[in-house]
Amino acid sequence: MAIFDSHLHLARLPQPLELARELHERDYRYRAVACEPWEWKAVDGIWTGASETGWFEGCGRSYGLHPMIAAQVAEGAINGGPEDLWTELRRLLESDPNTQVGEAGLDRRYAGYEPGGVQEKVFRKQAEMALELGRDLQIHCVGDYGRIIRVLREAGFAAGLKCARPDSSIKRPRPVFHRFGGDAGIVKAGLSLGALFSIHADTLRKKATREALALIPREHLLFETDADESFIETLVATRGSGDAITPQDVAVMLEDTLRDVVARFSPSPQRG
Numbered sequence: 001m002a003i004f005d006s007h008l009h010l011a012r013l014p015q016p017l018e019l020a021r022e023l024h025e026r027d028y029r030y031r032a033v034a035c036e037p038w039e040w041k042a043v044d045g046i047w048t049g050a051s052e053t054g055w056f057e058g059c060g061r062s063y064g065l066h067p068m069i070a071a072q073v074a075e076g077a078i079n080g081g082p083e084d085l086w087t088e089l090r091r092l093l094e095s096d097p098n099t100q101v102g103e104a105g106l107d108r109r110y111a112g113y114e115p116g117g118v119q120e121k122v123f124r125k126q127a128e129m130a131l132e133l134g135r136d137l138q139i140h141c142v143g144d145y146g147r148i149i150r151v152l153r154e155a156g157f158a159a160g161l162k163c164a165r166p167d168s169s170i171k172r173p174r175p176v177f178h179r180f181g182g183d184a185g186i187v188k189a190g191l192s193l194g195a196l197f198s199i200h201a202d203t204l205r206k207k208a209t210r211e212a213l214a215l216i217p218r219e220h221l222l223f224e225t226d227a228d229e230s231f232i233e234t235l236v237a238t239r240g241s242g243d244a245i246t247p248q249d250v251a252v253m254l255e256d257t258l259r260d261v262v263a264r265f266s267p268s269p270q271r272g
């Protein structure tokens with residue numbers, strides 16, 4: 001299977017190490033995204049422990065602070081305080097030049113969403129980090145896409161950007177709109193910043209988003225499952241039996257889900 005799953009929460013799925021092997025054997029490539037400190041540690045542990053096996057060939061990682069956790073970060077409630085957290089995030093990012101930043105962003109369902117609030121501050125800091133280190137930025141947005149665009153611009157994102165650091169593997173840090181749900185205006189604004197847009201099954205549900213996808217050149221499109229705990233709940237519900245979920249079951253459902261997203265996204269003729 002040649003399609004790349006651009007956003008997957010490996011550490012939130014059962015038996016992640018066995019799953020990594022299973023996915024490798026099936027040629028399923030993905031980016032393992034970690035949203036908060038326990039997940040950073042889990043992904044880093046799996047990766048470091050098993051990278052010599054070749055199970056992560058063609059895969060990637062991303063570490064960041066999700067808006068769901070932003071308010072707690074500001075309160076210094078995690079791992080001894082915000083300083084330690086930013087230092088640890090930087091260490092993880094610097095340990096592998098191919099690692100991306102995020103997921104980071106805004107979500108109106110969580111504390112600190114208001115304009116200028118803690119979610120925005122935590123997002124801005126990660127946008128700046130992505131620019132400084134020359135990394136793509138995985139963006140989560142449930143709410144105001146316009147504000148995301150504004151913060152990206154203010155942080156310095158632009159099309160054709162060159163990273164200042166010569167050791168960086170990515171010379172043009174790009175915003176990656178994960179589980180994209182914006183409209184045509186956001187697509188145009190995002191493209192002006194060199195953005196990539198990642199298509200999830202949910203992306204295809206909203207008419208305005210579906211229509212906006214026709215404006216995106218093929219090379220700016222990605223596909224994803226965003227598989228996490230809720231993915232497994234769905235798997236359990238659809239099976240309707242009490243049998244234990246195996247890594248093989250998860251792998252098959254990931255393949256089916258990703259294939260289905262790609263199939264339902266029918267490219268328009270004018271797209272290159």
Ligand SMILES: [Zn+2]
Pocket residue numbers: 007009033103226
């Ligand atoms: Zn996610």
